[in-house]
Amino acid sequence: MKVNKIVKTLLVVSAMSLLAVGLTGCGKKGNAESSDPKTLTVQFVPSVNAGSMDTKIKPLQSLLSKQLHMPVKMTVATTTNTMVEALGSKTLDVGFLPSAAYVLAHKQYGVVPLLQAQRQTRDANEGFTKKLTNHYYAEVVVRKDSNIKSLKDLKGKKIATQDTTSAAGYIYPAVEMQHEGINLNKDCKPFTVKGADQGVMSVVNGNADAAFVFEGARSIAAKDDPKAMTDTRVLYKSTPIPNDTISARKGLSPKLDKKIQKAFMDIAKTKHGREVLFNIYQHNGYVKTSNKDFAPMKSYIKQANDLNKNK
Known part of the structure; x- marks a missing residue:
């Protein structure tokens, strides 16, 4: 009888241990799911x-x-x-x-x-085609009547950029200017604006000689002011981004x-x-x-x- 009692006790303890392990596992799963936000x-x-x-x-x-x-x-x-x-x-x-x-x-x-x-994708006039793509381009925009003809002509000029983590609004144009021997920070006068449309309008309004923007930014800005298209031109287009x-x-x-x-x-x-x-x-x-x-x-x-x- 004593042996039977010991066996029964061991079985109960084992069962409780397994149940505890199971509940612990469920708790971990529940915590993982509950880590996702409610909003x-x-x-x-x-x-x-x-x-x-x-x-x-x-x-x-x-x-x-x-x-x-x-x-x-x-x-x-x-x-x-x-x-x-x-x-x-x-x-x-x-x-x-x-x-x-x-x-x-x-x-x-x-x-x-x-x-x-x-x-x-966009055509030469920045109109849309039916083809879809996973890349785009940075553009350097200047006034249409500007005497700036190449990246090298940006030396000493005021340039409207986006923040330094922006591919089209900073990284690609700045790096590709550097490839041409122009250091944005030392050779030019960069300043930051919020939004590519504001970069375009900085050029239109004469606050900047050039702006780093994404392809199509001029047409977006033109919805508020047609001069964004009529008074500007694309000086340079980057490699694909x-x-x-x-x-x-x-x-x-x-x-x-x-x-x-x-x-x-x-x-x-x-x-x-x-x-x-x-x-x-x-x-x-x-x-x-x-x-x-x-x-x-x-x-x-x-x-x-x-x-x-x-x-």
């Missing part, structure tokens, strides 16, 4: 006037919330750098990061690229990452969704992407960083 926070870089961006993103906030079946809060970042830091500190979940900023965010904070934007990303902070569950990917791709498949996305960033659709797609940018970023170290 998804999404942020945008002000590629055009920040005030107008606030209005443009509201319809997308509603569409994404319906797709994900959860609340979504969308805002416009002060700068690209603040967005990167917010993703790193996990106060932000998803960012529409330009490719150069994504490379930085991935290196520093393990930010994950979910999607890469597709845009229509990878399109923007939709990137997620480190720590979101793979399940939520996939839901976000699918949600944006589904939105882009509808007529209304495409109109909303186009109105914000001129995105026409999205494709899945990975870190390797942005490898060529690392060299440009390094060169730009070296340029800034020697100011």
